[in-house]
Amino acid sequence: MRSLVGATIGGGRYRVVSHLGSGGMASVYRATHMDLGHDVAMKFLHARVSGHDDRARFRREARLGAVLDHPNCIRTLDFSEAEDTMAIIMELLEGPTVRGVMDRGPMPVSTAVTIALHVLDALAHVHRRGILHRDVKPGNVMYGRRRDVLVPILIDFGLAKSFEEDPLDPPNRVCLGSPVSGQITAPGICCGSPSYIAPERIRRHRYGPASDVYAVGVLLYEMLTGERPFRGRSPRxxxxxxxxxxxxxxxxxxxxxxxxxxxVVLRALEKEPDRRYRSADEMALDLSDVAGSGEIEVPPCDAAPEVLLDDMSGLLADRVWQSINSAASGPARAA
Structure with missing residues (x-):
């Protein structure tokens, strides 16, 4: 995809400032709203994958994101479509992803539980809006500011679908990872990141909110132990x-x-969805009970860990986005 730096988008409302990162299906740029003066993130669909179905999925991502209004969900601000470009305009986040935090070293139990509670709160809102995220993972939880406090925010709704759509993954679906990452594998594998796909989706059974809850279980397991619950030499x-x-x-x-x-973690990881938490709210209730029991010390849900606040001092948003997307076009990881 040609560089869009310097271009004006959306009838001249936005000027593209810098390139932040690229994946197999889309590129992310930093842009400035010409009238209001604030910076935003713009996600452009690559021209080489902009067939009818790709463009329809991209529009769906924008529509689904636009109905969300929650402090732990990324904000979709606008959408622009011209003859040769499509762009989703989102808020520009300034923090690292949870994956980036985990890569720095062991995570305190209190931090892991706090992050999980934020993600569950976000998913409860997403599910109430009739949407399944389908790609909850450490790389899709990113810190951003809310009232000058860094909090975990659920991002990347590229694989999201509404409850109204058939809750089955077609047998010939070929993507692993979101359309942003462009990670693909052989036909017959359902959409998502292998370590976080719920068993009912792998078996091509009907699925619902409990499949997103399963992914939170994997996320919490990984934050607590530094390892994923299931290992293998390949995604399959x-x-x-x-x-x-x-x-x-x-x-x-x-x-x-x-x-x-x-x-709590093992119940979220149950193989059968009817033995798992039925909703994000239900898991959050049990997790909150553990947090309030005195067994672990958990900061308030509107507070970010101090280490993150220190690490974020002076950090530029474009550098963060670039580091997040630097590996986006790589192959799917087996473990």
Whole structure:
């Protein structure tokens, strides 16, 4: 895709300032609203993948994002479509992703629980709006400012779908990862990131909010232990393990882990959705009970860990976005 730096988009309302990152399906730029003067993120669909179906999915992503209004969800501000360009205009976030935080070293239990509670709160709102995210993972939770406080924000609704659509993954769907990442694999694999796809989706059964709850279970497991519950040498191996193999006990990988906290995580990872938490609200209730029991010390849900506030001092949003998207066009990871 040619560089759009310097271009004006949306009838002259936005001027593209800098390129932040690219993936297989889209590129993200920083832009300035010409009338209001504030900066935004603009996600452009690549021309080489802008067939009718691709453009329809991109419009759907914009429409679904526009109905969300929650502090833990990224804000979709506008949409622009011209003959040769399509762009989703979103708020420009300034923090690292949870993946970036995890890569720095072990995460305190209190931080992991706080992040999970924020994500569950976001998903509860998303589900109430009749939407499934379908790609909850550490790279899709990013810190951003809300009232001058950094909080985790759920991003990338490229794989989201509404409840009104058939809740089955077509057998010939070929993507692994969101349309932004462009990660693909062989036909017959359902959409998503292998380690976070719920067993019912892998088996091509009907699914609903509990499939997003499963992904939060994987996320929380990984934040607490530094490892994912299921391993394999290929995406297919990981998904076979998710369907057939019980997760390794958290206490065998990290210490100390509260038994009550471990029970919450393992219930979220149940193979059968009817044995799992039925909703994000239900899991959040149990997780909040653990947090309030005194077994772990959890800061208020509107507070970001101090280490993140220190790390974020003077950090430029465009550098953060560039680091987030630097590996976006790479192959799907097996573990």
């Amino acid at each position: 191996d990981i998904m076979v393990a998710a369907v057939r193999v019980p997760p390794r006990p958290l206490c065998a990988l990290a210490s100390p882990i509260s038994p009550r906290l471990e029970r």
